[in-house]
Amino acid sequence: MASNVRGTPAEGREERVKNVGKKLLLRMKTVLRKTEPAKRTSHLPTTSATVPAEPVAGPSTEPTAVPATTETTHVPTASAPPQTEDGQAVFEGERIPRAQVYSERAQLLSERFGLDMDPHTWYPMEGHVLRVNKPIRMRVHRSCHQCSHGLNQSGICDSCKHTACSQCSYYPPKRSEAELEASREARDRILRERRANAMIVPDWNFNPNEKVVLRRPGKAGGQELVYKKVRQRVRRTCCQCLEFDGLDTSFQGGKLSCPKCNHARCTDCPRDPPKKDKYPYGYPGDEFGAKSIPHYKCHECYEKFPPGAQDGETCFRCAHEKCNDCQRLRPQKVEPKPDPEVLRSVQEKLAAMNLA
Structure with a gap:
């Protein structure tokens, strides 16, 4: 019987290290093999083209050899980006600070949803961002009118090989000038409503000792509106x-x-x-x-005399006669007296609850 001989742990570790090294070498060869054709296409070598000489009419029968001329062939690339001396494409865009991008996003969020956020606490602001300015385009989908299948970019149906025609439907459909004008008016109306009914931004640094004042922008850039308690x-x-x-x-x-x-x-x-x-x-x-009708009160029991009471009239509570010391009531707020009928009904209900 053949016995299975197992290696020591040190030998197994060395084999794994060798396998990893082989994989890294293969990966580097693959990457280098991919980058070599790109370098060849960016720099075409100069080739020497030999132009054959035409025989000259004359007594001599041997053709005269014309010296070869060195010409550089240029391959026209219409859609290729401009190349530099090192063979790298020139970036046609702009470098924008990363802080500017996040500040614009925070401003849009605050205008739309009323959020007050500081982007410096959420995202790193170091460095720049490469941005390519492209015109805004709407993605239009076309469907075949024969099989209702979507058309590809070349305008041919993948299902029935039908070429796009005027009967094939658009999505979104084309709008007339009247519909476009109505859409502009609706967009302007929505913007006006958002400016008029702007959201109230919460104050996260609220101090209970300070008086809170709620504000929002006025209409058409007017005076700022301040919330106040409703008063008559x-x-x-x-x-x-x-x-x-x-x-x-x-x-x-x-x-x-x-x-x-x-x-x-x-x-x-x-x-x-x-x-x-x-x-x-x-x-x-x-x-x-x-x-005005004068009203007086008794200076002994502070009970009110009837309206227009004269001197010598008796107080119905303490039997004091009205004198010069009884003062006239100044204009003031008076709490209405409770209705006796209401008091009686409440007492009856309380008595019924005690009996139950």
């Missing part, structure tokens, strides 16, 4: 100008005097919208007008 616009009209001149002169902003007649704002000056239920004694900051 109140208009006050001067009662003197309205009564004597018939003019609706409004008070400007928070000023308390009429800009035309310099009349102090009083309780008789109408308010739009009126809120007599919340301000029955007048609005804050108003002076008492001639038509």
Whole structure:
């Protein structure tokens, strides 16, 4: 019986190293063999062409030999790129910094999706990028009208060998001038809507101690819009100008005097919208007008007297008679009293819950 003799681990390791070295040599030979034809085509060697001499008419019968002329043959390459002296093609493009490319991408993302990103923290910005400027072209697919198979680049159907004709369909189909104009208008409308309804960019460096102000660009490059809390616009009209001149002169902003007649704002000056239920004694900051109804309160129990109470009228809570110490109520906001019917219904519901 023949016994299988196995090698030591050191011998197996040496064999593997030799095999790897052989593979590397074969790979290098293959690469060199591929690059040699390219060098031959880029540099054509000069060949000496011998031009045969024509016999000269004369008494001598031996032909005279013409010296050979050295000519260089040039192979015309229409689509080949320009070559340099070293045989390398000239790059027809431009070198752009890598930081510029990523900054443009970040700007497009922020304009479209409202993202605020710093490309320096995501991508390496060192070095340059080679870019070739090419015109934008639309990829058009054509289908054979006989077998509905796609046509190749040469315009021939691979299935039925039909040549492209006017009946073969396009995708995307050709559009008329009216459709192109409608597409331009729709694109302009979408751009206007995006500018008008721009996304609010979040502030990632938010500080809770600072007041947050939300902003967005205005329409047609106008003033920047700032978000504010919804407030009701109140208009006050001067009662003197309205009564004597018939003019609706409004008070400007928070000023308390009429800009035309310099009349102090009083309780008789109408308010739009009126809120007599919340301000029955007048609005804050108003002076008492001639038509205002006075309201007093008792200086002992602070209960209100009925509207237009005279001196000597008795308070229904403490039986105190109205005197000069009882002050007139200034214009202020009054919380409405709860409805007794509502209180009664709530009490009944609570009693029913206790019984259950």
